[in-house]
Structures are given as structure tokens and as C-alpha cells.
Amino acid sequence: MSEGRPLDPGWLDDLAFTVGPPHLSMGVRALGDEPWLVADDHRRAELAEKRRLTRERPEEVFAALPGTEAAGGQVLEAVVSWLGTQDLDAPGVDPPPTHPLARAGLIVQEDLCLLRQHDGAWHLDAASLDFPSHWRLADKLGTPLDVVHGPVAHYGDQLASKVDTVHGRLRPGRPMLRRNWTIHEEDHLFAPAPAGWSANAAHGEVHPARWTLRSERQTLLALPDTGAVLFTIRTQQVPLGVLAARPDRAGDLAGCVRALSDDLRAYKGLAPVQAPLLEWLDSVAGGAPPAAGADSGP
DSSP: OOTTOOOOOSOGGGOOOOOOSSOOOOOOEEOTTSOSSOOOTTHHHHHHHHHHHHHHOHHHHEEEOTTOHHHHHHHHHHHHHHHHHTTOOOOOOSSOOSSHHHHHHTSSSSEEEEEEEETTEEEEEEEEOSSOBSOOHHHHTTOBHHHHTTTSTTHHHHTHHHHHHHHHHOOTTOOEEEEEEEEESSOOSOBOSOOOOOHHHHTTOSOGGGSEEEEEEEEEEEOTTTOOEEEEEEEEEEEGGGGGGOHHHHHHHHHHHHHSOHHHHHHTTOGGGHHHHHHHHHHHHTSOOOOTTOOOOO
């Protein structure tokens, strides 16, 4: 690897650059021996950023409906217990937030979403959300999951019933794990605005290697007694340029982008930059793009 090139973050092989149809899959699996949460070298900076956002934009990064305090308390207990197993201190916050879920969200790098089942559906009823990827908590609080995921292309016909089934089958102490991926132009962790690209990026004047490959490591954990589900989101990102050292993964991503449906490509915000993105990925992968009409995947 040449000097100055960003290092492989270690999770590139976890990214499922799959092709469809079907275009969507939950991709959940049992956590097994993997850690529930992840603490790394970015911990100090990310917790400081969470505290800054709480001071400056409190209503944007935390919200909770009445009656979520008990489940929030369970989350706080679980988070503090996990920190103890990792020999990590729970940093103090002054003044401490009133809601226990808000306190929990300030001591781990993950965002924490609390889901409750009522009125025949699972609802997003509370969240500590500092690092959203193109969505706003105020727009989703209190809504069922089909509304939360409403903008996701193909969600209703390919994923909604599977999501409900998975949530209903969760059991305390047996968390599930999944990942997703997206590409942003900037590297801001707090990114609630809808997906968009500058004119320079769309015209290929900003090199794709400078864009950001962003992934969410997500876990689902059923909470005892309250019946709620905790959905954790650990946002991890690196310059897309890391793929220069991984031509295999660059080729996988190129194949995935080509195979996206028009709706899913639009949802991911990749339509305006597909041409420069694929040109760069193909150059890294070392192969020519498939001929027009060629089968791009199973």
C-alpha cells in the first residue's frame, strides 16, 4: 500500500454488495461470538461530537414518546454493563439527560432506537440519533416501521413482512446483526439532509476516491419485561479511496451499482454520479465493464 493511502478499516468484507432481484434483503444473522457494540480509536472524538450535538441541536438528536422510560432504563443498564465487560468507563455528562435512553446514547458510539409494538405494528417511539444518514428523527418519531422505511425502494413488497417477522421472533439475550452501505460526498457523521450531490461531483470534477463509503453496523436486541426492541446503529465510514487497495471489493461494488433497480439507485442517491463512480471503480478493479445487456448478477 502506497504512502498516504487510507488503510482498510477491517469491515470491507462484511459489506454485502449483492445484486437482485430481489433487490432488498434483511441480511440478518445471529450475533454469535461477535461483540454486541463496537468501541474503537474514534470513540473519544465521536462521543465528543455527540455531546456537542446534544448541546447545540438537542431536539434533532433525541426524542421520546411518553411511556418509554422503563425500556430506556433497560437500555442504559445493558449499555453500562457492556462497557464494564470492555473495561471502558461511562463518561460523565453534565448535566445528565433526564431520559435514560438519552444518557445511554451519550456513552456509546452507536445511535440507539427504541421500537415498541402497538396498534398492530412496530413503531419508532424513542431514539438517540446523532449520526443519521439522510433522515430526520422528527419526521419518523411515533410512526410504524413501514412509514419509517417508506422512502426505501421495494421495502413494501420485498421487506416489510420479513422485518415484522424478525422483530416478533427476537428473544432477550440473543441479538441479531446486519450491515448496510451507502456513498456520501462528504464525511459528516451528522447527515440528516436528503441525499444530494454538488454539481462538481455529478460532473466528475470531484474524484470518487475522495467520497465517503459509509456503513451502518446494526443490531437488534429484544428487551426483557417491556417487550421493546433496541435497534443500534454504529456508523462507520472511510474514504471510498480505500478500495484502491481492494480491487476485488471495487469490482463487487461496481457490479452491485450496475444491478441496482432505477428506484433503488435513486433512493441511494447514486443516479447523478453513477458514470464517474463506475469509471473509477472499473479502473480500480482492472477490468472493463460488462457489455450492454450482459447479465450483471444472479
